[in-house]
Each structure stands twice: as structure tokens, then as C-alpha cells.
Amino acid sequence: MSTPATRSRENTRARLLEAAAQVFAEVGLDGASVEAVCERAGFTRGAFYSNFESKDELFLMLAASVSEVRVSAVRARVEQLTADGALAEGCDPIELVQQIMELGGDDRLGVMLMSEIRIRALRDPEFGAAYLVQESEMVGSIAQIIEDIVSAGPLQLRLPAETAARMLMILWEGMTVRGAMAGLDDAQLRHSGSEQLGRLVQLFIEL
Secondary structure, three states, rough: OOOOOHHHHHHHHHHHHHHHHHHHHHHHHOOOOOOHHHHHHHOOOOHOOOOOOOHHHHHHHHHHHHHHHHHHHHHHHHHHHOOOOOOOOOOHHHHHHHHHHHHOOHHHHEEEEEEEHHHHHOOOHHHHHHHHHHHHHHHHHHHHHHHHHHHOOOEEEOOOOOHHHHHHHHHHHHHHHHHHHOOOOOOHHHHHHHHHHHHHHHEEOOO
8 A cells, every 4th residue: 555655756756757758859858957857847856866866767767658658558459359359250450450559559749759769779878778678578568469369369470479569569660750750640640550550460460
């Protein structure tokens, strides 16, 4: 059972993370200051450093948070479709992917944030190594969702679930980044990505 002090700390961290996501997406990691994040969240520098050692630590936590939101949204949608019988024999894999992804948690802010994270990872080997660990964990989560889909319906994979997961993730990220560049709104971003994802899925599944 959490105490009032624990809940207060969790609330502070959540507000700092939300503020940081907005500031970093607007001006990038290098352009953002701890002061700007604290001002957006309504806290002091002391509150920041009592929760995070540095901006880099905060940035990595944001990356993990964005990934968790994505995976949780997809997992919840798959569970709903499974309960509704949408994974039964005769289902259209392209339509299935679109139904799963178009209700996901991706948005323009998340795309901008993750782009900043990858730029930072390219410039800083230590940060990049930590980011790759997080990415590997996300691939594993996606692979598990793919295995759950396969076990629940008539679809069969032509390649390992982890390989399929990484291919899907790379394509999804590429399409959403380009959609954001083109000025698409959140719903259009998800639709554009899911359409291309569905085409890729056709290449590595058997009915």
C-alpha cells in the first residue's frame, strides 16, 4: 500500500516527465534546460534533482514511457479483438493490423520525442547503449504480442517472432516520422503507418 509521501513523489515524477516531453519535443534535448522543464511542471530544480540525476536519465525514462504506452495500447487492442473472435479463421491480416494499430497510442508529440532520443543516442555512445537495451526490451514485448496472436488464430509466421517484431517496429517508426514531417495529425499518422504495416505482414505470414 502506497503512502501519501510515495504518491506525492510519483505525482512529481509524472508531472516532470510530462513537462519534459513537451519541452524536449519543442526544442530538443540540447536546447532544453532543467529550468525550462521545472518551470513547465511548476517545480523547483531541487524537485528535479531529487527525482532524476540528469536530463539524460529523464530522457531515457521518457523513451521507456513512450514505448510502454505503445505496447500497452496494442496489447489491449489484441486482447479485445481476441475476445470478439476477430482472430478466427478467415480473418484478413491487413485489416487485422489496421484494427490493432489505428487505435494505438502514437501521436505527433511522441514521434518528435523519439526522434530526439535517437539523435541523442547517435551522438553519445553511452546513451546509445542504454537506448538499445530499452529498444531490445520493446522488441521482446512486441514479439510476445505476435506470438499471442498466432496462438489465438489461424495465422502462421514464416520467420521468428522477434525478427518480425523488429521489422514491424522499424517500418512503423519510419512511416510515422515521415507522416509527422508531412504534417499529418495523430489519426492520420496511425492510419498511414498501419496501412504500410499491413502490407509488410502479408510477406511473412501464412494462413
